[in-house]
Amino acid sequence: MSMPEHSTMDVTRVVDAVLRARRSLRAYRPDAVPRPVLEDLLDVASSAPSNSNTQPWRVHVLAGAAKDALGAALRTAFRDNTLPPSPHFPDPLPEEHAQRQRDFGAVYYRTLGIDVADMPARMRQTEKNFDFFGAPVGLIFTIDRRLAPHSWLDLGLLVQNIMIAASARGLGTCPQVSFARFHPVIARHLSFTEHEQTVCGMSLGYPDRDEPVNHMAMPRRGVGEFASFDHWE
Numbered sequence: 001m002s003m004p005e006h007s008t009m010d011v012t013r014v015v016d017a018v019l020r021a022r023r024s025l026r027a028y029r030p031d032a033v034p035r036p037v038l039e040d041l042l043d044v045a046s047s048a049p050s051n052s053n054t055q056p057w058r059v060h061v062l063a064g065a066a067k068d069a070l071g072a073a074l075r076t077a078f079r080d081n082t083l084p085p086s087p088h089f090p091d092p093l094p095e096e097h098a099q100r101q102r103d104f105g106a107v108y109y110r111t112l113g114i115d116v117a118d119m120p121a122r123m124r125q126t127e128k129n130f131d132f133f134g135a136p137v138g139l140i141f142t143i144d145r146r147l148a149p150h151s152w153l154d155l156g157l158l159v160q161n162i163m164i165a166a167s168a169r170g171l172g173t174c175p176q177v178s179f180a181r182f183h184p185v186i187a188r189h190l191s192f193t194e195h196e197q198t199v200c201g202m203s204l205g206y207p208d209r210d211e212p213v214n215h216m217a218m219p220r221r222g223v224g225e226f227a228s229f230d231h232w233e
């Protein structure tokens with residue numbers, strides 16, 4: 001299905017604006033998100049492409065007492081600190097990436113008024129991940145662990161579609177890999193099937209626009225830095 005020609009410029013402008021306006025948001029208003037809104041959001045997001053149309057994603061949608069109960073279990077697990085670190089980044093992280101991670105931390109903690117050397121304050125902030133940053137909806141994304149990394153890419157496309165569609169509807173999101181480490185707790189709590197693996201979580205709700213943490217603009221590398229046109233003829 002193609003766009004009607006006369007509206008192409010308008011569509012381009014709107015899509016570009018929505019893409020550029022999306023941010024990871026970490027403070028929310030308590031207003032509930034109606035279930036039909038969420039169902040519509042997931043429906044449009046499911047238009048994401050996937051290898052051979054396998055659609056390997058699974059999404060656990062949590063709200064109310066169920067979300068709070070998982071959050072409480074995760075906060076306890078986070079404080080107990082008995083689970084091994086998540087393998088989502090290698091240790092050490094290659095320097096090129098580590099530098100950008102440090103740059104992110106500098107902006108993040110400065111915005112929050114937290115000294116980067118103040119580990120207890122940083123831990124308190126990290127713990128907010130497990131409360132879905134106060135958002136009324138929490139999503140947990142899983143995949144069949146028997147699949148190869150390429151299928152995780154499919155799931156990533158769904159995640160991005162959800163964030164973009166949410167942003168277009170005035171909703172805020174934050175994708176969160178922090179949940180990955182707590183897979184055993186989540187799997188037990190949400191009664192996962194045998195092959196389900198936690199990939200990430202997501203906070204979703206109406207953003208609190210008054211909070212400075214929601215106004216961070218993380219810089220991006222220029223096209224010339226990440227794209228090579230050496231073989232463009």
Ligand SMILES: Cc1cc2nc3c(=O)[nH]c(=O)nc-3n(C[C@H](O)[C@H](O)[C@H](O)COP(=O)(O)O)c2cc1C
Nearest residue numbers: 022023024026104129174175176177178179200218
């Ligand atoms: C796969 C993935 C995992 C992420 N995990 C977390 C997380 O656990 N906690 C968090 O606060 N932000 C998390 N983020 C948000 C990133 O920090 C954010 O996308 C990045 O700094 C760029 O900022 P922006 O999303 O506002 O453009 C994650 C983002 C992605 C794509």
